[in-house]
Amino acid sequence: MDDALFEYALRMGDTTLVLSHRLSEWTGHGPVLEEELALSNVSLDLLGQARMWLTLAGDIEGRGRDEDKLAYLRDAPQYRNYLLVEQDNGHYGDTMARQFLFDTWHYFLLEKLSASTDERVAAIAAKGLKEVAYHARRSADLIVRLGDGTDDSHARMQAALEGAWRFAGELFHDDAVTRQLAGQGIVPLHAELAPHWENHVRGVIEEATLSLPPVQESRHPAYAGGIAGRHTEALGYLLAEMQFLQRAYPGASW
Amino acid sequence: MAWLERVPDPEIPVVSIVDLGIVRAVHCEDGVCEVTITPTYSGCPAMRAIEDDIVNVLKAHGMTQVRVVTRLAPAWTTDWMSERGREALRNYGIAPPRERAVDISGIVRRADPDVPCPQCGSMRTRLISAFGSTACKALYRCNACGEPFDYFKAH
Structure with a gap:
């Protein structure tokens, strides 16, 4: 089996799955109905993408693990999602700061992955890219509205941005997996995404009258490790809820 | 294909799955059918229901074996929606x-x-x-x- 591609498909699958679950926690708790509908729909798009990535991972592994087994029967140290997406929702500004930083990265990544030399990767990415472009534009819009809003929303948005910022650096981290796959033209080096990401993020942040935190503050090694299975406390609670039914009633189905 | 033109989208029942552009290919021979469909959005919850509807309709028309294959690329676009589908939506x-x-x-x-x-x-x-x-x-x-x-x- 192709170990590197299996790992990478897990990273993409776990990252979209965990963020999808986080966003679904807003269902029934949104600040207004329209925002709740939007986050629920973004969550659904990400869940669909997660299913495709995890199915691909299971196919590559070839040991009979399907999307459900991979989602429900692994513990936190086996999860390969980025730390940013597992962080608690906080208030709406916190959620949108996390979403904006993520969507922007996701967009530039999928744009590259849709030109992958692996047909399966390219197909999933091209499908997701259309959805993610819409997510990214919407979350940028919210950052501007909240940043360039009232004094209170401005202050909260700035604090939210600084809170999410320290987890952004991991998105651009390269290791043996990405280096090997980049050599085969299957994925881009993640470091190469950083200039595009920073450029877009800076433009939106300025329009939102917010201040961009120093880039080096997003690069502290303590705030990385998710893709190697070293997670923050937040993931364990998330999995405890998401996996409860399959853990308590193994094999239960509709 | 004509049979599938009467399969409505589960969430927008005035439009058929053919007019939406979801059905990409149909191949039937000796009662065995293979239908290729493409998902609209990655997480569209209606896709499972659509697969079931396709199987049921074709079996009702005497097909003995029906297989539904999902194809991701090229990705679905609303450009594939027929004029009839657009008109039905508007009405x-x-x-x-x-x-x-x-x-x-x-x-x-x-x-x-x-x-x-x-x-x-x-x-x-x-x-x-x-x-x-x-x-x-x-x-x-x-x-x-x-x-x-x-x-x-x-x-």
């Missing part, structure tokens, strides 16, 4: 997707597309919410007749 009160002249790609924010009101035809409409009752729709309101309405997004 149902959902504004159909604008033509591809509306740029839907890219990350740079832009003005919301101008969408004519499906009730009174006025162009004096505005976006209320980027998402409506399903992932494929946005919510608009008409400033002329005052009606809120769904817009099936160009995708």
Whole structure:
């Protein structure tokens, strides 16, 4: 089996799955109905993408693990999602700061992955890219509205941005997996995404009258490790809820 | 294909899955059918129901074996929606997707597309919410007749 591609498909699958679950926690708790509908729909798009990535991972592994087994029967140290997406929702500004930083990265990544030399990767990415472009534009819009809003929303948005910022650096981290796959033209080096990401993020942040935190503050090694299975406390609670039914009633189905 | 033209979309029953552009290929021989479909949105919850409906309809017409294959590439686009499908949406009160002249790609924010009101035809409409009752729709309101309405997004 192709170990590197299996790992990478897990990273993409776990990252979209965990963020999808986080966003679904807003269902029934949104600040207004329209925002709740939007986050629920973004969550659904990400869940669909997660299913495709995890199915691909299971196919590559070839040991009979399907999307459900991979989602429900692994513990936190086996999860390969980025730390940013597992962080608690906080208030709406916190959620949108996390979403904006993520969507922007996701967009530039999928744009590259849709030109992958692996047909399966390219197909999933091209499908997701259309959805993610819409997510990214919407979350940028919210950052501007909240940043360039009232004094209170401005202050909260700035604090939210600084809170999410320290987890952004991991998105651009390269290791043996990405280096090997980049050599085969299957994925881009993640470091190469950083200039595009920073450029877009800076433009939106300025329009939102917010201040961009120093880039080096997003690069502290303590705030990385998710893709190697070293997670923050937040993931364990998330999995405890998401996996409860399959853990308590193994094999239960509709 | 004609049989599948009578399979409605589970969430928008006035449009068939053929008119939506979901059915990409049908191959039947000696009672054995293979139908290739493409998902609209990655997380569209209706896809499972659509697969079941395809199997049921073809079996009702005497096909003994039906296989539904999902194809991701090329990705589904609203450009594949038929004129008949667009008309049916409009009559149902959902504004159909604008033509591809509306740029839907890219990350740079832009003005919301101008969408004519499906009730009174006025162009004096505005976006209320980027998402409506399903992932494929946005919510608009008409400033002329005052009606809120769904817009099936160009995708």
